[in-house]
Amino acid sequence: MTKNRIDTRFAELRAKGRKAFIPFITAGDPDIGTSYKIAKELIRNGADLIEFGVPYSDPSADGPVIMRADQRALTAGTRLKDVFALSSSISSEFPDIPVVLLLYFNSVFVYGIERFFADCESAGISGVILPDLPLEEKEEAEPQALSHGVYLISMVTPVSEERTARILGQAKGFLYCVASLGVTGERSDFATDFTAYFDRLNALSDIPKCIGFGVSSPEQKASLQPFCDGVIVGSAIVRRIEEGIKEGLNSDRLAEKLGAYVRTFTEVTR
Amino acid sequence: MKDGRYGEFGGQYSPETLMYALSELETAYREAVKDPTFDAEYRRLLREYAGRPSLLYLAERVSADLNTTVYLKREDLNHTGAHKINNVLGQILLAVRMGKKRVIAETGAGQHGVATATAAALFGLSCDVFMGIEDTRRQSLNVYRMELLGAQVHPVTDGTGTLKDATSEAMREWSRRVEDTFYVIGSVVGPHPYPEIVRDFQRVIGDEIRAEMLRLHGRLPDALFACVGGGSNAMGTFFPFLNDKGVRLIGAEAGGEGIDTDRHAASLTKGTTGVFHGMKSIFLQDEEGQIAPVYSISAGLDYPGIGPEHAHLFRTGRAEYYPVTDEEAVCAFEYLSRTEGIIPAIESAHALALFRRMKDQFSPDQQVVVTLSGRGDKDVEAIGEYRGRFQKEEYHD
Numbered sequence: 001m002t003k004n005r006i007d008t009r010f011a012e013l014r015a016k017g018r019k020a021f022i023p024f025i026t027a028g029d030p031d032i033g034t035s036y037k038i039a040k041e042l043i044r045n046g047a048d049l050i051e052f053g054v055p056y057s058d059p060s061a062d063g064p065v066i067m068r069a070d071q072r073a074l075t076a077g078t079r080l081k082d083v084f085a086l087s088s089s090i091s092s093e094f095p096d097i098p099v100v101l102l103l104y105f106n107s108v109f110v111y112g113i114e115r116f117f118a119d120c121e122s123a124g125i126s127g128v129i130l131p132d133l134p135l136e137e138k139e140e141a142e143p144q145a146l147s148h149g150v151y152l153i154s155m156v157t158p159v160s161e162e163r164t165a166r167i168l169g170q171a172k173g174f175l176y177c178v179a180s181l182g183v184t185g186e187r188s189d190f191a192t193d194f195t196a197y198f199d200r201l202n203a204l205s206d207i208p209k210c211i212g213f214g215v216s217s218p219e220q221k222a223s224l225q226p227f228c229d230g231v232i233v234g235s236a237i238v239r240r241i242e243e244g245i246k247e248g249l250n251s252d253r254l255a256e257k258l259g260a261y262v263r264t265f266t267e268v269t270r
Numbered sequence: 271m272k273d274g275r276y277g278e279f280g281g282q283y284s285p286e287t288l289m290y291a292l293s294e295l296e297t298a299y300r301e302a303v304k305d306p307t308f309d310a311e312y313r314r315l316l317r318e319y320a321g322r323p324s325l326l327y328l329a330e331r332v333s334a335d336l337n338t339t340v341y342l343k344r345e346d347l348n349h350t351g352a353h354k355i356n357n358v359l360g361q362i363l364l365a366v367r368m369g370k371k372r373v374i375a376e377t378g379a380g381q382h383g384v385a386t387a388t389a390a391a392l393f394g395l396s397c398d399v400f401m402g403i404e405d406t407r408r409q410s411l412n413v414y415r416m417e418l419l420g421a422q423v424h425p426v427t428d429g430t431g432t433l434k435d436a437t438s439e440a441m442r443e444w445s446r447r448v449e450d451t452f453y454v455i456g457s458v459v460g461p462h463p464y465p466e467i468v469r470d471f472q473r474v475i476g477d478e479i480r481a482e483m484l485r486l487h488g489r490l491p492d493a494l495f496a497c498v499g500g501g502s503n504a505m506g507t508f509f510p511f512l513n514d515k516g517v518r519l520i521g522a523e524a525g526g527e528g529i530d531t532d533r534h535a536a537s538l539t540k541g542t543t544g545v546f547h548g549m550k551s552i553f554l555q556d557e558e559g560q561i562a563p564v565y566s567i568s569a570g571l572d573y574p575g576i577g578p579e580h581a582h583l584f585r586t587g588r589a590e591y592y593p594v595t596d597e598e599a600v601c602a603f604e605y606l607s608r609t610e611g612i613i614p615a616i617e618s619a620h621a622l623a624l625f626r627r628m629k630d631q632f633s634p635d636q637q638v639v640v641t642l643s644g645r646g647d648k649d650v651e652a653i654g655e656y657r658g659r660f661q662k663e664e665y666h667d
Contacts, residue, residue, distance in 0.1 A: 057560040058429065058546065060438040061285045061445070067428060080558055105283055106545045110559030132283045132545070155286045159448060163290060181287055182446035 004151055005098035005126045006173040009048060010208040010229060020048040020174075020230025021221070021266050022210060023237050024102065026069035027052040027086055028078025030241070034251040038241070039090050041259030043097055046266025050090065051129070051232065054083050054103035061104075061131045063185030065235040068242065080111055084123040091124025098126035100153065105133045105141070113144050121148035127173050129153045135167055156201065157181070158192045168205040175209045177201065177228065185235045186216030198227040222268040233265060274462025277585060279578035284461040284548045287445045296463040298368050303470070308363060315359045316474065319392070320349045322356075324475075326482040326639070331609045336629045341491070343479055343641040345503060346614060352644030353475060353503045354385040358454060360471035362389040365452035372396045372447070375454045376440040378405055378433035378499065379570035379617065380412025381644055382456030387421035397421040400440040403431035405569040408652050430563045433499070433573045437547055457500025458577030461548030465577050472506025479639055480510050492636040493518035496643065497620040498591065499535070499571035501580045503643035508589060518590065521580065522624035524566030525593030535564040536593035537576045538584045546574075551581040567596040567656060570617040570644075598623040600653055603646060615644035616653065 013020055023042045027035050039050055055073035059066060083101065091099045101120070108116045108130065120128060128150055133141060138152060145152050151173035156164055159181065168175065177197070180190050194211075201209055211224050212232030221231045240261050244254040274280050284292060302308040316322040325344040333339050345353035365373055373395050377383030383399040390397035399416055403425040406413050416423050429435040437459075444453040458465045458472070476494075483491050494511065496504035498521040511517040526534030534540070541552040544559055553575040554562040566572040583589035599616055602623035607613045614622065621640050632638055646653075 058434065058438055060441050060547065061287075063442070074560065104545075104559075106553075106555070106559040106561075108559075109545050109550075110542070110555065110557065131285050132548070134282065134284060134286055134289045136282050136289070157287045159290050160286060161290045163286075163293075167286075178287060181448055183442045 002149065004149060004173060005096070006049070006151060009096065009098050010174060013048065013229065014208070019225040019228070020208070020210060021046055021262070022049045022051055022230055022232040023047050023262055024051040024053060024232060024234035025237060025241065026055055026066060026073050027083040028055055028073030028076055029069040029238065030072050030245050031076040032078055032082040032086055034254060036086055036089060037251050037255035038258050039086070040093070041255040042262050043090070043094050045259045045263045047097070047262065048230065049098045049100060051100045051102055051234070052083060052087060054080065054101055054107055056104045056107060059104065061183055063183040063235060065239050065242070066184050069238045072245070080107065084119050087125050088123040099124060100127040100129060101125055102129040102131070105130045108141060113141050117144045117148040117150050120150045125150060127151040127153045129155070129176060131155060135163065135170070158197055164200065165204055168201065168207065171205065171207050174229065175201070175205070175207050176232070177209050177211050178213045179211050179224070180214050184213055186239070187214035188216070190214065194224065194227045218264045218268045221265050237262065274466065276579040276582035278543070279550050279581040280462055280465060281550045282461045282548065283545045283550065285445060288448060288461070291448045292461055292463070294368070298364060299463055299467055302364055302367055308367065312360055312363055315363070316356065320355045320359060321347065322474065323478045324348055326479060329610050332606070335609060336626065337634055338629050338632045339634055339637050340625065341637065341639045342612070343475060343507065343639055345475060346612070346618070346642045346645035350381070350385045350388050351647065352381040352385070352615065353472065353506065354382040354456060355388070356474055356506070357456070357468050357471040357502060358382070358385040358389045361452070361454045361467065362393055362395070365395065365454070366393055368452065370395070370450060370452035372398070372451045373454050374398045374400065374440055374443050374451055375456060376433065376436040377401050377456060378436065378572060379568065379615070380405065380409040380416070380648060381570065381615070383421070383423070384412050384415050384419070386454045387416040387419035390421060391419045398443070399423050400426055400436040400443065402433060402436045403427050405432055405436070409569055409648055411648050411651070433569065434561065434564070441547070457502040458505045458579060459500040459547060459549060459575065465549065465579055468502050469505045469509055469579065472502050473509045475503065475506035475641060476508060476510035479507065483637065483639070487637060490514055490517050491639045492516070492632065493520055493638045494641070495520045495522065495621045495625045495638065496641040497522045497571060497617045498576060498580060499524065499568070499573045499617065501577040503641055505577060505579060507641045508583070512588065519583065519588065520624065520628070521589060521591040522594045522620040523591055524568055524571035524620065525595040525598070526565045526567070528595055529593050533565040534593065535566045535572050535574065537574060538580070538591040539593050541575070549578045551575050551578045552584070567599065567652070568616045568620065570615070571620065592624055594620040594623045596656070598627070600656060602626060603649070603653060612642070613646035613650070614642050615646050616649040618642045618644055619646070
């Protein structure tokens with residue numbers, strides 16, 4: 001089996017002493033063609049991995065910004081086949097960039113677990129984040145994922161307590177380190193003690209660790225990345241998409257706006 | 271069977287942020303049930319505060335009219351007017367035991383929210399209730415009751431503005447404040463251990479039915495009827511009888527405007543297996559797992575899924591579930607009011623309506639129990655509106 005792009009990417013970044021920048025957008029917001037243009041701009045402006053959210057009717061781990069994005073994508077008629085087509089285009093045009101999907105487990109389960117990961121493999125998807133499939137239930141999907149060369153990305157939180165070691169013991173690709181309690185959405189500051197949090201995580205495993213949930217500015221990214229291997233930014237980007245839609249920008253202008261916005265993140269010291 | 275699994279259903283499909291809290295809850299629960307002082311306090315509250323045992327009432331006029339023998343399990347006579355208080359008192363005791371100072375709850379019809387606000391007042395805990403905006407409108411009386419009891423009610427505008435959206439929002443809130451907050455779930459739904467905890471705190475309904483029928487007749491009833499939304503009053507009614515194969519267990523789900531329309535909440539009749547709100551169960555959803563917007567005249571049954579243990583009882587055939595339309599439920603609501611002087615909750619009216627439809631399957635020497643999960647004061651205004659609109663439409667025809 002060929003090497004997973006996530007491993008290759010983080011090995012390269014570490015060799016260069018760089019940190020990963022991972023933008024998130026909801027696939028199909030405001031439509032799948034525009035998502036494609038935005039994704040290309042994100043990559044051209046320095047994204048190291050790209051994360052596509054699969055829109056869901058009831059995203060119970062997401063805050064209002066991503067909930068509204070999911071609604072826009074569903075209203076535009078976005079289906080899984082569109083997300084696979086988008087992923088396929090991006091992964092073939094950018095052979096070094098890992099594509100990761102974030103979706104609720106029901107979307108995988110109802111589609112058919114084996115069929116879903118087979119389609120992920122065909123679309124060149126490297127990893128899948130299932131926020132509602134914790135360690136205890138992972139066995140239901142992980143064998144099928146791995147048989148198609150796809151990593152299930154594990155999440156850990158500041159309140160995982162004694163679960164932390166078990167989670168890190170089996171994590172693959174990279175570890176999604178939730179920055180704070182609650183759902184997705186921007187935070188002006190974090191209550192988390194990142195030094196203690198990452199000392200604990202680093203003592204347990206060498207796997208690349210990326211911080212997500214609430215990162216809302218280039219300054220926050222700059223202050224967080226000394227702790228970790230990469231930073232995931234979702235709601236802040238999705239909110240700019242929403243603003244662009246409200247401003248009436250066409251898809252090219254919207255993509256340009258987002259490219260310029262993520263440049264403010266990638267230009268801060270890596 | 272694996273902990274938290276009912277056949278293939280159940281499980282713990284929760285975000286990592288909540289997983290430690292769920293394991294803490296399970297540990298606290300296992301310790302509490304082994305502690306005789308916990309059980310004694312729970313029993314005392316049920317008796318002295320909630321007014322249990324609830325009565326098993328032989329509905330003679332209904333029995334004569336339908337040529338059957340039917341008893342009503344009067345959960346409507348509990349303090350706060352529904353079965354919800356049974357579960358809430360248990361969970362609040364658990365919250366206090368765990369040192370939590372704040373509770374949150376979701377609510378549909380408002381009965382669970384009212385019960386939670388009541389118990390929170392009793393124990394001096396702060397209480398926030400999440401309620402779909404549509405339900406705050408059709409159950410406005412209960413919103414005011416919760417506020418009177420000192421709770422803060424948060425209207426939820428997402429989705430269809432009903433129970434499913436209120437549940438999602440309560441889960442979001444729990445993940446924000448998981449360290450100081452206890453989530454009092456109102457039905458046998460959600461991630462393990464909630465379906466088990468809620469069922470255990472509701473089984474008092476079935477335990478009392480069993481004891482009373484044995485006392486009166488020296489034998490078990492032939493059939494039990496209960497309505498199912500998430501399914502807590504039905505699970506409480508059915509659970510002590512699961513191994514008594516001679517007792518038919520029959521659930522009434524919300525058929526709305528008819529199961530051939532898209533305006534219903536008949537999860538078992540029309541749903542498929544999926545994973546939502548932390549559990550694997552049966553849901554109304556499309557072929558890609560997007561949850562369907564559902565509808566019922568009853569805010570308490572207006573939910574696109576059902577508790578995992580019901581899904582298991584349905585699949586294995588141990589319990590039967592049939593849809594009941596709005597119109598049938600409203601007719602049963604009016605029927606019981608006129609015949610016995612009991613105004614039932616519109617949710618409970620679904621159970622009675624199903625029994626009326628199936629009455630010919632039971633002879634007068636057989637005994638049937640219908641659980642009246644709550645009282646109907648909260649529904650009077652909405653049913654009046656329904657009837658008004660109904661007559662107007664007929665007039666225009």
